[in-house]
Amino acid sequence: MTPIDLTHISVADNHCHGLYHTQKPKDATAWHRLFTESDDPGMSREHVATTLFYRRLIREMATFLACEPREEAVLAARQQYTDRDLIRKFLHAANFAVLFVDKGYPPTELTLPDNELSDLAGCRVAPMLRVEILMQHLIAEHNTLASVIEALQAALNDVRGQGYVALKSIVAYRTGLNIRTWDTGDAEAAFAQARHEVQEKGSLRLAHKPLLDTLLHVTFTEAARQELPIQFHTGYGDTDADMLLANPLHLRAVLEQRKYRAMPVVILHECYPYTRQAAYLAAVYENVYLDLSYGIPLLGYNEMIEFTRAAFDVAPFSKLLYSSDGVGVPEIHWMSALDGRRILGQVLGERVASGELSTIEAEAAAVAVLRDNAVRLYKP
Ligand SMILES: [Zn+2]
Numbered sequence: 001m002t003p004i005d006l007t008h009i010s011v012a013d014n015h016c017h018g019l020y021h022t023q024k025p026k027d028a029t030a031w032h033r034l035f036t037e038s039d040d041p042g043m044s045r046e047h048v049a050t051t052l053f054y055r056r057l058i059r060e061m062a063t064f065l066a067c068e069p070r071e072e073a074v075l076a077a078r079q080q081y082t083d084r085d086l087i088r089k090f091l092h093a094a095n096f097a098v099l100f101v102d103k104g105y106p107p108t109e110l111t112l113p114d115n116e117l118s119d120l121a122g123c124r125v126a127p128m129l130r131v132e133i134l135m136q137h138l139i140a141e142h143n144t145l146a147s148v149i150e151a152l153q154a155a156l157n158d159v160r161g162q163g164y165v166a167l168k169s170i171v172a173y174r175t176g177l178n179i180r181t182w183d184t185g186d187a188e189a190a191f192a193q194a195r196h197e198v199q200e201k202g203s204l205r206l207a208h209k210p211l212l213d214t215l216l217h218v219t220f221t222e223a224a225r226q227e228l229p230i231q232f233h234t235g236y237g238d239t240d241a242d243m244l245l246a247n248p249l250h251l252r253a254v255l256e257q258r259k260y261r262a263m264p265v266v267i268l269h270e271c272y273p274y275t276r277q278a279a280y281l282a283a284v285y286e287n288v289y290l291d292l293s294y295g296i297p298l299l300g301y302n303e304m305i306e307f308t309r310a311a312f313d314v315a316p317f318s319k320l321l322y323s324s325d326g327v328g329v330p331e332i333h334w335m336s337a338l339d340g341r342r343i344l345g346q347v348l349g350e351r352v353a354s355g356e357l358s359t360i361e362a363e364a365a366a367v368a369v370l371r372d373n374a375v376r377l378y379k380p
Contacts, residue, residue, distance in 0.1 A: 006341040006345045009371065010096060011095065013333060015100055015268055016333055017105055018111030018328075019117060019333075023329060024078075035053065037238040037296075054298075056339075058070070058071055064090075064334075087117075087120045092121070093334060094334040094337035099117065100126045100323075101117070101127050101128065104132070126380035128168045129167050130168045131168065131219050132206050134155055134156075135206055135215050136203075138152055139206065139211075140204055143195065145188055152218050156222040166229040166266070167219065167229070169219075172245065175209040176209075176246070177247065177248065179254050189210070191208075220254065224263040232268060235268075235278075236297040247274050249281075255281065260287075262287070265289065266291055267281065267282070268323070272303075272307060276310050279314035283314055289321055289377065291321050291322075293323045294339045294343065295335065296327070296332065305343055308343050317368060322344075322371070344366050348362040348366055
């Protein structure tokens with residue numbers, strides 16, 4: 001089997017996050033915290049450095065920064081650069097065509113503005129609107145459910161006109177992907193609880209299922225009307241998410257509704273470990289797309305090969321989209337771009353060896369997944 005060389009292809013990262021103004025963690029534990037979904041302090045202190053993801057990161061960084069492949073040497077080499085130079089160096093080397101940025105996290109005051117990120121990366125930056133944050137603001141501002149719904153419809157009336165190319169939902173982190181249709185009474189009761197939380201705490205973490213589900217249906221109606229893609233966090237995440245309810249098969253009730261078929265649904269993070277289930281959905285619903293992230297979830301090489309094989313074997317490759325899910329520091333965006341090209345090159349090389357694709361078809365599939373499918377879908 002000969003791997004296909006994809007190193008020259010520019011990449012559209014269809015789901016990533018902003019980069020911190022300040023790139024220098026105060027110590028090794030703070031640095032480790034960037035590479036785990038766990039909040040347990042002992043994980044960052046003791047265990048993160050023994051994941052295959054982290055070992056691969058240190059070795060790749062050492063090669064790139066021309067230093068010893070040891071954590072201390074890599075962190076010292078990284079210190080030599082200004083924050084801006086560090087970001088520019090990694091992002092330029094990754095060769096991006098577009099960065100699709102989820103504006104919901106980290107908080108915007110901690111991250112570079114889009115125009116600065118665009119300058120440093122040397123590519124377009126296309127922002128995406130996280131709907132739960134918008135909903136939380138509207139619930140805090142309005143004292144009836146009817147007025148929240150009206151305000152949400154107004155806020156989502158022309159999403160592209162506001163500069164966003166897609167919506168993003170973290171309902172899997174809050175109440176699960178089993179989004180239902182609720183009676184008005186249930187939604188009103190949940191709204192009253194949410195308003196009570198706003199009054200008690202001064203802020204809201206929207207995890208009131210009948211309310212969130214109801215507002216999501218309002219969102220889907222607006223998205224379908226505008227043929228606007230929506231990304232869903234699915235699968236592997238921090239422990240806020242109940243992984244049983246992060247299984248994409250729970251989206252069936254939404255996907256079965258004809259009135260939402262004009263809304264492209266992007267299932268994020270290869271839905272790890274539910275990649276096969278998500279790839280099945282992309283195979284049977286025209287409007288479902290599957291994101292393949294090579295940064296986060298923080299996996300070893302073999303699992304990335306396996307999910308890539310599963311995705312290609314089940315879903316049409318016109319439905320597969322490359323991403324990093326990189327957050328905060330440029331290393332994840334960068335290493336994911338390297339790994340994504342390498343893994344797609346290997347898996348597509350295998351498909352040529354099996355006689356399923358010609359070399360020319362395999363190269364075209366790689367360009368589609370790495371860049372062109374996302375550009376066609378989001379129209380950045
Ligand atoms: Zn993300």
